[in-house]
Amino acid sequence: MAGSLLQKQRMQYKPQVPVWLSEDVCFETVGGSQAPENLRPLFPHTFETPVYRLRKGRGAARKVTIGVVFSGGQAAGGHNVIAGLFDSGAQLIGFLGGPQGIIDNQTKALLQIDAYRNQGGFDLLGSGRTKIETQEQLAASLKACTAHRLDGLVIIGGDDSNTNAALLAEYFLQHGCKTVVVGVPKTIDGDLRSSDIEISFGFDSACKTYSEIIGNIARDALSAKKYYHFIKLMGRSASHIALECALQTQPNLTLIGEERRPLKEIVRQIAELITRRAELGKNYGVVLIPEGLIEFVPELTDLPHEKDPHGNIEVSKIQTEKLIIDLVKKELGGRKWNALDHFLGYEGRSCLPTNFDANYCYALGKLAFFAVRESLTGVICSIQHLKESPQKWQFKMIPIVQLMHLEWRLGKEKPVIRKTLVDLKGSAYLKFSSQRKSWELEDLYQMPGPIQFFGDPALTDSVPISLM
Ligand code: FBP
DSSP states (O other), X not given: OOSOHHHHHHHTOOOOOOGGGGSOEEEEEEEOOOOOGGGTTTOTTTTTOOEEEEEESOOOOOOOEEEEEEOSSOOTTHHHHHHHHHHTTOEEEEETTTHHHHHTTOEEEEOOOGGGTTOOSSTTTXXXXXXXXXXXXXXXXXXXXXXXTOSEEEEEEOHHHHHHHXXXXXXXXXXXXXXXXXXXXXXXXXXXXXXXXXXXXXXXXXXXXHHHHHHHHHHHHHHHOOOEEEEEEOOSSSOHHHXXXXXXXXXXXXXXXXXXXXXXHHHHHHHHHHHHHHHTTOOOEEEEEEGGGGGTOHHHHTSOOOBOTTSOBOGGGSOHHHHHXXXXXXXXXXXXXXXXXXXXXXXXXXXXXXXXXXXXXXXXXXXXXXXXXXXXXXXXXXXXXXXXXXXXXXXXXXXXXGGEEEEXXXXXXXXXXXXXXXXXXXXXXXXXXXXXXXXXXXXXXXXXXXXXXXXXXXXXXXXXXXXX
């Protein structure tokens, strides 16, 4: 078996899921869809899909063949979704390179997945960002699923990928295709959320990886006492990652895009922070900047930006941290101070998943299997009570169309899943805003250290602070 000692040890980890998941289970309907009425004409076959709850009981006794695909950016734990499907007894066919692999019918049979258990990344299959929307793409996808006689297609993805899932489910029903389509909520961004989806997988591992590095940088700042570190954090649009990392590490200043503050005000605030800290003899500090800030600051939104196939601004390519440093330098005129910029992004998407993500993903894989076995389509997996131990988790399938609305993308109005932004009245933000003032001048940095896999469960099984 290839891999480092830790990789190999992690392969042996047995994800924790409720004991009753290995018994006979079935779904019951627990409520109608809350989908917006203006989507009814676009989703005539899936609009009325209800919400289902998984419970003990006799389910369908049949063997199923499932196609599985990773879609969009990597997020730690994805391989465990596949492990959950695999261990449930599905015959698995992986589509290669993301949604384009479905269209082009590029596949591999998944007969052995042990080397990928509890491992980061999506390298078992690769991933991609193709938007499936044209008649040709939809027809090619149907052809591939039919050719493999798939009972189900499981799409492991974020908001845009699950939009693909909703469109495919509708199209397949319209064309009499028996393949059901099931989504799994993935994305480090943490913006695929609803009252039923508490968090997407990958968020916890990414935030813990970034928080380790931020904590290390803070301690370096505290030791050398000569640099301001401006750290841009990945997380398109929403600032969930910046908020979680702020709660984990308590930096001097964290910008939150959703506060929608003018650029001038942000620059002035940072300049004042630097001046006030200098008066205390502190010429160092840590500032967190969410990459999605660009989408909320009026002076920055209007600039021309590159967009991905789904119409999202490619914010990772924009060096907001450098821009802000330059503007603060201008604001401070001749004052001497030193700034360093960092971008934490890709290093958090493919790390070894935390126990939380390893357990969550394995359970999501099992849930997706049951959904296919029971022929549910156009639905996304939801596991609730995630801050409790896995034995207390509850499982549902939510109609994807319920999460959607019409939005302008690339010059057209399109049905897409609404990204969930940081709630400025939510408990995570309120906790942050009640403490952040004290972090400005006092150095109350926290150093969370690396993700822990062995030892005290308080360390190994901790959940995101945003969930508490
Ligand atoms: P998903 O929404 O597909 O999970 O991807 C999110 C993300 O990691 C963002 O945080 C980031 O802005 C973007 O992907 C980077 O995209 P790419 O991997 O194409 O460079």
